[in-house]
Amino acid sequence: MNIPKLLICFLASCVGSAGFGLLFKVEKRTLPPGALIGGCSFLAYDLLVLSGYSPVLGAFAGGLVIGILSDVTARLFRTPSVVFATMGLIPLVPGYNLFQTMELFVQGDSAGGLAACMETLLIAGALALSLGFSTVLTRLIRKKRI
């Protein structure tokens, strides 16, 4: 496995998440943990994809990591978990697949475009499902209001 490349991707997704957090005006104290959650979620996704699993499963795992970490951090920082989840999610948003879909359609490859479109939707669905899954989990074990 290519460790330096993984490290670069980890750092890049941390930076991307931090920039996204800044864009949505999060409080300064919540910026570092949000950025780290972004890095961790992409790491989980990348590790699964590099081990030969499908990106859809990777997105599901990444979404679970975001959901669990953002709920734990929300408790520690006494801040709504949506703040951390938003920052953590951004590296996993299927922008590349969306672009690929458009490129294939524009080139006239409708079959390839439909396949890419399907994968984009599946990844988005897996992300959404895993976030919903972890929301339900934490609501089940929640005792104190954040």
Place this chain on the structure above:
Amino acid sequence: MTEQSFAAQKAATFCGQLLLESGAEIYRVEETVTLILSSNQLTDVSVLAFPTGFFYSFRDENDAPIGEVVRTKVRTTDLGRVSRVNAISRDITTGAITAEDALPLLEQEKKRPARPVYMDLLASAISASGLSVLFGANVFDFLGAFLCGVTESALGLLFGRDNVSKSIYLMVSGALCAVIASLLVFLSPLFNRTPIIVGAIMPLLPGLAITNAIRDTVTGDLVSGMARLADALLQAVALAAGVAVVLALWH
């Protein structure tokens, strides 16, 4: 109504409105309003919130029913405001401050001055360029994505916070980013088109909207969940269409 109940009602409306306008989840809005009212000895509290407004009713000390409808017109994303209003509402609920004391704090939060423009530009540029690295950007692509990030944010300031123009804005900025990327590739072979465009469109994709839509759906706020999902899909399609038009013309 007593002074205290009146202050509680004002605080509840204020908190709910600020949260809803800043991109909080629906259940947070409903829970906040409910807890502020019921922690001030008001009974039978019912709240129904939607992405475009909320209404609630309760009974005061004399058992008289009272209701209020709040329509929200702006829908922005300001997660810092969500955190701060949440902290204020928690303090009211736990009794750390009274609802009356909270009103000036909420007023202050509403009038909080906007940050300098360069921060907005920088934030979206950092986000776009950082994410472009994930898709195999070299140093030049990194700079290209940085440029796209600045452009799309500047365009966002130009379009303003009007909801009607949101999808038009996404379409135009998607197209503009694709034009910039194609131009850079045309000018020099050092650039790659894919990482620049993907990095540039990532911050514009409705990630938060989809997350909130799903959270709303799983917590039982079906109407809001579906409304937000439709909104998110519309945004994604608008963005994709903007990029696709340029790609097709350039092809």
